Amino acid sequence: MLTLHGFPSSNYHxxxxxxxxxKGIPFEEHIVYPQTPEMLAVNPMGKAPSMTTESxxxxxxxxxLVDYxxxxxxxxxxxxxxxDARAQVRQLMKISELYIELPARRLLPSLLVNAPADEDTLKEVRAMLTRGxxxxxxLAKFSPYVLGDELSAADIYLRYVLNVAKQVATTLLHWDLATDIPGLSEWSELMASTPIAQKIDADREANHKEFMAYIAAAKAKE
Structure with a gap:
């Protein structure tokens, strides 16, 4: 059986x-945090997620992992x-990652510890988010899914990538991204309504206290 290594507070996990x-694939979920010996044993970068295949x-x-x-x-x-359609799915996934999630992640440390961010960084993040x-x-259609009639990996990727971007934009940039992305609100409600999304959201909420304890312990070691 496949094993997914990571933690439910991680959007990439x-x-x-x-x-x-x-896809209905049986798997075991191994809760483990970044840069721990357990994570380094399955991923040399020590990042979540990692996966151990059946072999x-x-x-x-x-x-x-999604391609695998x-x-x-x-x-x-x-x-x-x-x-061509497969490439469009991968294109939207990559744009979501590099030009929406990645710039927003620069402000994640401030968000996690509720600390002010540098004004220059705020401007740079807003500029890159605007481009993304x-x-x-x-590229998006939101009719009803991000690229048309069928749910694809692009929908799954965008849903979780946007979690960080929405939090950062709302809390630190005072910006409701939904106002600048037509169709996003309806699509978000559709994606959140499924049993799969609801389970993942519940698992994430249940993991929050333990994840924040991990963050606090890691910060204390710095």
């Missing part, structure tokens, strides 16, 4: 977890059959 549940191979990076699941378990596909959102608006 939840991307892979959602893909596993969506014992350790893999990491969320896009690699699609290759190894082709039932209930998360990518279209057409090559403009790209998303150009």
């Amino acid at each position: 939840n991307i892979v977890k959602h893909a596993l549940l969506q 014992g191979t350790h893999l990491s990076e969320s896009t690699v 699941l699609e290759d190894a378990y082709p039932d209930n596909p998360l990518y279209p059959a057409d090559a 959102i403009n790209s998303l608006n150009t």
Whole structure:
């Protein structure tokens, strides 16, 4: 059986977890935190998520893991059959990661410890987020899913990538992203309404106290 290593407060962990549940693949969830000996044993970067395949191979990076699941378990596909359409799914995933989540993540330390952020950093993050959102608006359809009639890996990726961006934008940039992304609110409600999303959200909430304790302990060691 597959083992998913990580923790439910991690959005990238939840991307892979959602893909596993969506495809109906049996797996075990091993709760482990970054840079611990347990995580380093399965991922040399010490990051979440990581996965141990049924053959014992350790893999990491969320896009690699989602692609592996699609290759190894082709039932209930998360990518279209057409090559151009598959590339569009991957394109939106990459734009979401690099130009929405990644710039927002620069402000995550301030968000986690409720500390003020540098004004220059705030301006830079807002500028990059604006570019990312403009790209998303150009590519996304939200009709009802992000790229059309069928749910794809792009929907799963965007849902969890936006978690950090929404929190950072609302708390530190005083910006409601939904006002600048037409169709986002309706799509978000659709995605949140499924039993899979509800389970992942509940698991994340249940993990929050333990995750914050991990953050506090890590900060105390600095």
